[in-house]
Amino acid sequence: MTATAPKPPQHQPSGLDQRLLRRVMGEFSTGVTIVTYRDAEGECRGATMNSFTSVSMDPPLVLVSVARQARACAGLDGNPFTVNILSANQLAVALHFAGQPDPDLSVPWHEAADAPPRLLGSTAWLQCQPWQTYDGGDHVLVLGQVVRHDVRAIEPLTFHRGEFRRLGLKMFQMPRTVSFDGRPAVEWAASLHQLHGLAERGVGPDDCLDL
Structure with missing residues (x-):
C-alpha cells in the first residue's frame, strides 16, 4: 500500500x-x-516521538503519530523508516532529535543500502515499509509494516509528566509492606502479603506460621 498524508479536516x-x-x-x-x-537527498534524518504503539501482529504493523508541521511528516510520506526504541543512556540523542540539536554530538548511525537508517545503542528497533496513513487532527497517523527488528536486554528511556525518566524497580521487587502511595501499609496488610507469599510457595493451612 502507498502512504499519502491526508489533508487536515475542518473542525x-x-x-x-x-x-x-x-x-x-x-x-x-x-x-x-x-x-x-x-x-x-538521501540524508539520514530523525525525530523523537513518544506516540508509538503496536497495531497488529499479522501483518506486523506499528503506528507513530507525527505532528503535521514537523519536517518528519513530509519525510515519512511513502518512505521506509525505523522506529528506534531508546535506551536509558540515549537521553542526549533524544534531545538532539527533539529540537535541541547538539553540534558536538556524534549520532551513532547504522546504514545499509537496502534498509532505512537506524541508531546504534537502542534497546530495540523495527524497520518498516510504509503501509497507510490516516488523519489524526493536528497529527498524521503513520502505519508501517515491520520487515526487520531486533532487541537488547538493556534499560529503556521513559517519558512521564513532560520529563525523561528511567524505570524503577519491578513491582514485586518492592517491599510489600509499602502501599502504592509510598506510605507504610498497616500491620495486617503486611501479614496478608506474607500469607500470600507463603501460599505461592505451597505452604498449607496446617503449617506453623509465625506472623
Whole structure:
C-alpha cells in the first residue's frame, strides 16, 4: 500500500482547556523512540516521538503519530523508516532529535543500502515499509509494516509528566509492606502479603506460621 498524508479536516474548537488536557495526557507513561528515515537527498534524518504503539501482529504493523508541521511528516510520506526504541543512556540523542540539536554530538548511525537508517545503542528497533496513513487532527497517523527488528536486554528511556525518566524497580521487587502511595501499609496488610507469599510457595493451612 502507498502512504499519502491526508489533508487536515475542518473542525470546530473543542472548548477544552488544552494546558490541562496536556497534563492529563502526561500522566500516561511511555517509552521514547526516534523515528529515522532518509530525506529526498538521501540524508539520514530523525525525530523523537513518544506516540508509538503496536497495531497488529499479522501483518506486523506499528503506528507513530507525527505532528503535521514537523519536517518528519513530509519525510515519512511513502518512505521506509525505523522506529528506534531508546535506551536509558540515549537521553542526549533524544534531545538532539527533539529540537535541541547538539553540534558536538556524534549520532551513532547504522546504514545499509537496502534498509532505512537506524541508531546504534537502542534497546530495540523495527524497520518498516510504509503501509497507510490516516488523519489524526493536528497529527498524521503513520502505519508501517515491520520487515526487520531486533532487541537488547538493556534499560529503556521513559517519558512521564513532560520529563525523561528511567524505570524503577519491578513491582514485586518492592517491599510489600509499602502501599502504592509510598506510605507504610498497616500491620495486617503486611501479614496478608506474607500469607500470600507463603501460599505461592505451597505452604498449607496446617503449617506453623509465625506472623
